[in-house]
Amino acid sequence: MTTPYPSSHVPPAPSVPTRREKAGARITLTLASLAMIGPFTIDTVFPAFTRIGAEFGSDAVALQQLVSAYLAAFAIMSIFHGPLSDALGRKKVMIGGLVIYLIGMLGSVLAPTLGSLVLMRVLQGMSAGAATIVSRVVIRDMFSGSEAQRLMAQVMMIFSVAPAVAPIFGGWLLLLGDWRWVFGGVGAYALLVLVAATRLPETLPPEARNPLRVGALLGSLWHVGRSPVMLRIAAASACGFASQFVFIAGASLLVVRLLGLGEQDFWVLFVPLIIGMMSGAFVVGRAADLMDRSRLISLGFLGTLAATVLNLVLVSFAPPFTGGLSWSLLLAVTGPMLIAFTVALLFAPIQLEVLDLFPHERGAAASLGTFFGLVLNALLAGVVAPMVTASLSTLALASLGFAVLGAILWTWHVRTVRAPQDA
Known part of the structure; x- marks a missing residue:
């Protein structure tokens, strides 16, 4: 940390050793892929709106709920992903979130109505932040000083491409079939990210974790x-x-x-x-x-x-x-x-x-x-x-x-x- 805060504001850092001096390409790409789950979930679906509306007979206002429901769930759950990772460990929360996210994607592919599709988007929003938010914490757990800043910048540089690439990716998936291919394609991406995340080290050892109690989390x-x-x-x-x-x-x-x-x-x-x-x-x-x-x-x-x-x-x-x-x-x-x-x-x-x-x-x-x-x-x-x-x-x-x-x-x-x- 470069800004010297008064001791009343910053407690002593936990004795968690820095795992590596430099971030390799695998770690950088894995953390960037975790961070990209959020924008991919939002922007990839946009090209499919017309086909979803045509199948379910829904207007633009109803289709917008596919975005607003996801964002609302993401915002609410964003408060809890971090504290849960302080209690359970970073890796368990990220992997658990990705598993739930994949269930939401599978549910979207099978959704028979717009209402059920919106519910699956809520499930995706509740779980996507586990990857997006906790991956930032992993960066600081593993690295300090200039290397932490360098890795955060590299992840952000890759992440910034996601909003532009996602709609293009969604459009390509529509060439394969109906709108369900979009959710299936994003689900396949999340599955690859899940496999990559399992290879990350756990960066918060048990002795440095907070108690898993509602009172402690709040x-x-x-x-x-x-x-x-x-x-x-x-x-x-x-x-x-x-x-x-x-x-x-x-x-x-x-x-x-x-x-x-x-x-x-x-x-x-x-x-x-x-x-x-x-x-x-x-x-x-x-x-x-x-x-x-x-x-x-x-x-x-x-x-x-x-x-x-x-x-x-x-x-x-x-x-x-x-x-x-x-x-x-x-x-x-x-x-x-x-x-x-x-x-x-x-x-x-x-x-x-x-x-x-x-x-x-x-x-x-x-x-x-x-x-x-x-x-x-x-x-x-x-x-x-x-x-x-x-x-x-x-x-x-x-x-x-x-x-x-x-x-x-x-x-x-x-x-x-x-x-x-x-x-």
């Missing part, structure tokens, strides 16, 4: 959740990421209504976003041995502030849209790409900051940190995005607002931490 969540330091960092992380995610949450309105493009043109926005995310994650990995983690996060927030301001300038003075590829379109997607790059600079390091706050309760810290982000993302998608997509300028202002709020929270955290040392 107590760990309460201990982590009432920490002012945790709340500041988690809120800063959520707001920083929101400055990028607001473009994703409002993508349907941004691409079709504001940019005047068609339903097949979402790549115009998502390809630059993915390029920005991957480039930023690459820089984070390279900077692991060169820069203090806290300083890198600060640089990420400063960069995000600059990128959101530049984006506002670009869209405010861009020429009128004439349709198709143009300078106006290029200026409109350049800002989000730069914002994605700068957000990636802070995202992986700030995840490690959250985990290092509670060495004995890393699972609970990962769960609550994820829950903060999920709640804000849900608000962005359901409430904020429809309100701020009246124009490119209002969308840019919203992105700037989240960047400012995140930077304020992070600055508050850094100054609070340094104050006792300067006294």
Whole structure:
């Protein structure tokens, strides 16, 4: 850990030895594959919506429940996956979650009605976080310092490709047959990930685990959740990421209504976003041995502030849209790409900051940190995005607002931490 927290905030780390000095390709790909379960579960299904609706006679509103039911279940259970891994061990929770997830996928293939399919999506949402959330904890269990940051950045770089690859994968599966092939294909992917996960070492030995009792699990969540330091960092992380995610949450309105493009043109926005995310994650990995983690996060927030301001300038003075590829379109997607790059600079390091706050309760810290982000993302998608997509300028202002709020929270955290040392 690079930021020196007061002893009242951080208990001594458990005596869990670092398993390896360097992360090999197998471990990196396995952890990235575990993290990709979440976006694959959401985005791969999108191309199948038309066929699902045709078979069950369902409209777009009913089909949207396939997404919202999954996300709601994921958000609720995200609170518990981490504490369970603190009590049972990381590997048992990840493997158990994947087994339940596979049952949900098999149930989806066999679903006779839309209602039963939605129930299977709930089961998938309840279990997917076991892989996505706990895999981050495994990174910090196995590695420390610059190697932990480097591995987190590499996993994020691979993970960032998932939202773009998943719909393409889903479209290919539809060439084989009806919509059930999509769920079967994602299930096959999860089965491969399950096999790979069985080869991971258990990173939390029995002597370092918390008691498996309801009171102990809720107590760990309460201990982590009432920490002012945790709340500041988690809120800063959520707001920083929101400055990028607001473009994703409002993508349907941004691409079709504001940019005047068609339903097949979402790549115009998502390809630059993915390029920005991957480039930023690459820089984070390279900077692991060169820069203090806290300083890198600060640089990420400063960069995000600059990128959101530049984006506002670009869209405010861009020429009128004439349709198709143009300078106006290029200026409109350049800002989000730069914002994605700068957000990636802070995202992986700030995840490690959250985990290092509670060495004995890393699972609970990962769960609550994820829950903060999920709640804000849900608000962005359901409430904020429809309100701020009246124009490119209002969308840019919203992105700037989240960047400012995140930077304020992070600055508050850094100054609070340094104050006792300067006294």
